[in-house]
Amino acid sequence: MRPSAQVAVVVPTPAHSELHGPLTYTHDAPLPPGTLVRVPLGRRTVLGIVWDHAPAAPGAATLRAIDEVWSPLPPLDAAWRALVAFAARYYQRSLGEVALAALPPALRTLDAEALARRLARTPSPSGPTAHEAPPALTADQTQALQAIESATRPVLLFGATGSGKTEVYLQAAARTLARDPLAQVLVLVPEINLTPQLLARFQARFGASVVALHSGLTPAQRLRHWLAAHMGQARIVLGTRTAVWASLPRLRLIVVDEEHDPSYKSQEGARYSARDLAVVRAHHLAAAGCRVVLGSATPALETWHAAEQGRYQRIELPVRMGGAHWPALRLVDLRQQPRDTLLAPPLRAALQARLARGEQALLLLNRRGYAPVIACGDCGWKSGCPHCSAYLVYHKRERALRCHHCGHAQPVPRACPTCGNVDLAPLGRGTEQLEEHVVQALAELRRPDGGPVRVGRLDADTARGVGALEQTLAAVHRGELDVLVGTQMVAKGHDFRRITLVAAINPDGALYASDWRAPERLFALLLQAAGRAGRDAAFTAAQGAQPELWVQTSQPDHPLFAALARHDYPGFAAQQLQERRAAGMPPFAHQALLRAEARQLEVALAWLQHAAACADDLPGRPQVTLYAPVPMTLTRVAGVERAQLLLESGSRAALQALLAAWLPHLHALRRTPAGRGVLRWAIDVDPLGY
DNA sequence: AGCACGCCGACT
DNA sequence: GTCGGCGTGCTC
Secondary structure, eight states, X not given: OOOOEEEEEEOOOOTTSSOOSOEEEEESSOOOTTOEEEEEETTEEEEEEEOSOOOSSOSSSSOEXXXXXXXXXXXXOHHHHHHHHHHHHHTTOOHHHHHHHTSOHHHHTOOHHHHXXXXXXXXXXOOOOOOSOOOOOOHHHHHHHHHHHHOSSOEEEEEOTTSOHHHHHHHHHHHHHHHOTTOEEEEEOSOGGGOHHHHHHHHHHHXXXXXXXXXXXXXXXXXXXXXXXXXXXXXXXXXXXXXXXXXXXXXXXXEEETTTOGGGBOOSSSOOBHHHHHHHHHHHTGGGTXXXXXXXXXXXXXXXXXXXXXXXXXXXXXXXXXXXXXOEEEEEEGGGSOTTOSSOHHHHHHHHHHHHTTOEEEEEOSOOSSBSEEEETTTOOBOBOSSSSSBOEEETTTTEEEOTTTOOEEEOOSSOTTTOOSOEEEESOOHHHHHHHHHHHTTTOXXXXXOBOOEEEESTTTTOSTTHHHHHHHHHHTTSOSEEEESGGGGSSOOOTTEEEEEESOOTHHHHOSOTTHHHHHHHHHHHHHTTTTOOHHHHHHHTOOOEEEEEESOTTOHHHHHHXXXXXXXXXXXXXXXXXXXXXXXXXXXXXXXXXXXXXXXXXXXXXXXXXXXXXXXXXXXXXXXXXXXXXXXXXXTEEEEEEEEEESOHHHHHHHHHHHHHHHHHHTTSGGGTTEEEEEEEESOOOO
């Protein structure tokens, strides 16, 4: 058989490669776009995807032949390819990198034979097996459901904890599946291990037609679930941000739960936003009637702004909470307290009173370890990381100093390394110290049954290991722990029945932080944390307890707290948006970052300076502001210096045009003297933090 | 990114 | 005498 057709194939060429379009291969017949193939690339063979158009002039003198065609597998459809093509263009990555990263990693290791074996073992298509009966909806929920069904724009489902968003998702999914016997639904969640309840509820309602897609699965499970989605057997796919890439040939509804959550933004590789791509994906499928629902109690300001402008349709679910009260806000002015106060007297008294009555409490402190740094009182030495521009955190129980950025660990020195002083003191507070402090402060206290108060801690340190997280949460749930101390991970989605007091020990970092998105995140965290209190209305009522949210702060007059006291997200958002508009910040401007890494900071900065110079005269340049290159806030991590250059424009099109035209110049810089010593560089479109 | 080829230091 | 350090270059 003589090769007679030229076929465009997308292969995994990384962003740094200058091969960013499809490559041309030969085959004995044309192949439909979306077909998976194995092709030779250099000295290896790789997985590739047949793409839509063969380039007019292949860039290579001699073309090579496709090795293997995976014909048993249906091609990836046009809508999937459109999503990948959009993301590659928008986030300035190569088509191949995005397309291949969107497939389950295990697929890349298969050959045609192994694939055939696997497909033979896939189960027969399963419809949604009716299990648990859906509960009756409230009037508000019914209205929300109807609005979703008739929506022609993305829907923002704005509703607090306890307003019944999940039931709306479930019934919207049920109606979508009922309307079209082949329809598929995609549900995105921030972190699957923190929301196992949602998966459980979907499985209880829809049975085996629900599959999960997230990084906690084994490679084989992930592949099986991906194939089930691709073959149309899975009717509902529930997963984390990577699930936005799932091949779903009959996708008709996308739900993005907790849409404001920063974990939807990928921070390495292609820096995509799964929430934004979900909106794009639904838009591509608008003609087929696909809807997208973004749900949150504290939407991202970008999303809120889009709703204000009418680009998204806002649907509000009023809080019901089964008659329970919204927690009252109690502020402690830390300026009136001694430095480094952990529990101010009024908070301590409130805590003791609650525990003595048999209620539970949740204490939030966003720093793990015992103290964020140890210092010498004589010479001023501080425990800096040898590889990062950060302090080593003191972990008392481990007797170690640990870097939370590069993983460096060392024993705690007996004496100051510079002056020999043996009196080294921990500075600042972490969850480990808070736990110790709370245990001491409550040692004398007795619960109504006469037992001692039991204190538990939940952070990345105690949650390590299989099931550790679930065990602690279950212990709180069963009432075996009275106080739970932890980082923000305790605020997410858990249902603690008897918690009536939630306290943020010192969240001020977010108010001083140079990160201008910090207030938005803090508001979301505190509102979410407050939602943990008073969940069990019957218990709260029987106790005669008004649930409380305590915040210790040295800025009690910050407008954030006034809005929080009123439980007023719209008010908070209006105030923040006004500030953003005045300062010309997103969502009133569009941003991108060029980041560079090198062994020496000067090298990274100089490269960015050269990069800025090449941007002159490019399309879009007049409408884009390029700021001066600066070191990142955390300059050095694991021995690598990092710097960045911010680009900002009122016009997304101008920014996109500039970035696209800039990329070849940036690649070319690699071969110039300016490129020497630059380890890596990357463009981050719509960056979250910097 | 892989994965080669390609020239200079401490080991079986 | 080799094993191996990562510098530089290529992949239809």
